[in-house]
Amino acid sequence: MTPLLALRDLTVTYATEAGRLTAARAVSFDLAAGEALGLVGESGSGKSTIAGAILDLLGDGATVEGDILFESVDLSELDAKRRRKLLGHRIGAVFQDPFTALDPAMTIGRQIAEPLVEHLRLRPKSAMERACELLADMGIDQPRRIAAAYPHQLSGGMRQRALIAAAVACEPPLLVLDEPTTALDVTVEAQILSLLAELRQRCCSSVTISRSCANSATASRCSTPARS
Amino acid sequence: MRLPPWRVILAGYVLAGIVVAAAGADWLAPYPFDELHVADRLHSPSLAYLAGTDEYGRDVLSRTLYGGRLSLFLGVAATGIGLAAGVPLGLLAGYRRGLLDEVLMRALDVVMSFPALLLVLLIIAVTPPGLGKTAVAVGILFVAPIARVTRSVTLDLVTREFIVAARARGERLSYILRRELLPNAWPAIVVEGSLRVAFAILLGAVLSFLGFGVQPPAADWGLMINNSRDFVETAPWLALAPGAAMSLTVIAVSLLGDGLREYLDPRLAYRQ
Numbered sequence: 001m002t003p004l005l006a007l008r009d010l011t012v013t014y015a016t017e018a019g020r021l022t023a024a025r026a027v028s029f030d031l032a033a034g035e036a037l038g039l040v041g042e043s044g045s046g047k048s049t050i051a052g053a054i055l056d057l058l059g060d061g062a063t064v065e066g067d068i069l070f071e072s073v074d075l076s077e078l079d080a081k082r083r084r085k086l087l088g089h090r091i092g093a094v095f096q097d098p099f100t101a102l103d104p105a106m107t108i109g110r111q112i113a114e115p116l117v118e119h120l121r122l123r124p125k126s127a128m129e130r131a132c133e134l135l136a137d138m139g140i141d142q143p144r145r146i147a148a149a150y151p152h153q154l155s156g157g158m159r160q161r162a163l164i165a166a167a168v169a170c171e172p173p174l175l176v177l178d179e180p181t182t183a184l185d186v187t188v189e190a191q192i193l194s195l196l197a198e199l200r201q202r203c204c205s206s207v208t209i210s211r212s213c214a215n216s217a218t219a220s221r222c223s224t225p226a227r228s
Numbered sequence: 229m230r231l232p233p234w235r236v237i238l239a240g241y242v243l244a245g246i247v248v249a250a251a252g253a254d255w256l257a258p259y260p261f262d263e264l265h266v267a268d269r270l271h272s273p274s275l276a277y278l279a280g281t282d283e284y285g286r287d288v289l290s291r292t293l294y295g296g297r298l299s300l301f302l303g304v305a306a307t308g309i310g311l312a313a314g315v316p317l318g319l320l321a322g323y324r325r326g327l328l329d330e331v332l333m334r335a336l337d338v339v340m341s342f343p344a345l346l347l348v349l350l351i352i353a354v355t356p357p358g359l360g361k362t363a364v365a366v367g368i369l370f371v372a373p374i375a376r377v378t379r380s381v382t383l384d385l386v387t388r389e390f391i392v393a394a395r396a397r398g399e400r401l402s403y404i405l406r407r408e409l410l411p412n413a414w415p416a417i418v419v420e421g422s423l424r425v426a427f428a429i430l431l432g433a434v435l436s437f438l439g440f441g442v443q444p445p446a447a448d449w450g451l452m453i454n455n456s457r458d459f460v461e462t463a464p465w466l467a468l469a470p471g472a473a474m475s476l477t478v479i480a481v482s483l484l485g486d487g488l489r490e491y492l493d494p495r496l497a498y499r500q
Contacts, residue, residue: 087398
């Protein structure tokens, strides 16, 4: 069976003033459908760089070598438009800081509904209905009230739930979680982790990036990038 | 829906009043703007001439009302042109960076390194004078500073995680510019825009004074104030009506802009 996501000798270098800096060297792994992989490592070990490479967020300063195969398609060979269509649709992402990852000038509901409009071509109204359902799925009471709220009106845990709802809105087969609980306190962290574990059971594979093994406990397999 | 703060409502009414007064000058003005009352030259404010008369015996109040049309048009049209071109350019340059940003910003540097007046004169000199032409010239001049301000706000915004998150959701460029960057850059743009309205009216005054903008016997506020210089000691009321109208407009526009910024910003607290 072909893996859902496969990295083959992924090497990422950044151009810095002090010369080229290698952030990730020859990273390879396979992720089968339904599997959950944890990438655990210290700060600066290149975890987030790997996530950034998968999500095509590294920008012009970074050079990505090697192959990233998603559903047997090499992402680096896709043109920008087709790659963009994968993001949010087939690959969902959750970032570490729920306090900055939500647009402060847009209601929660619209931010969750947006990928549905963009990728699934839902009408804004039905996308908003779906966003409320998603919020309810994330264990949020009064989803309608929360959907009409702005990010600053919610707690960190609520915001992270909203971000997860936005990431899974299009039911992507792959979730990339970049330290999804780092910015949260321990009790909320436990809630979010169990929510993620539940999502994993239901639908998708995931790559979770974390600094501590405890956070990756829900992963079925762990891998540690060594600092080079 | 919450009510806008009282300052916004007040500023809105004042501005609406000024616009209505200027638009309805045909009915409101006691005299035609160019009617001469030679016997009553430099008449101080009285019941017959509420704001006095100028050196040709023309009613200052009537001229102020009619002049408002020209000044308001210039302020709004020039700022509108500047915003329409400057904001998209600034957003794009700030978001995309790279060569586009570099070329655009250096081009704007060149534009901004010329004195404003010289540049407007250059644009106007090529074509016959006219208010529409002046508005376009001033508007073009405004593109540079507005794009600058927009870009600098955008530069700060693009590093925020919610823009990265929008890219990770696979949003298209136009969505990120319109829905993510613009609303967050809006406060700065509104403030810049309201300042520009005032600046356009003032620049229009200078142009009229030099004979490039409004042609006599018509006069906008700026030209009336400029003309009153010679009579400051003998007939100080000449500057009073147009000056008050101009100040009121500028203050109302800034208050409206500033209040709208607060009103539109969901983070500021007087909702719920």
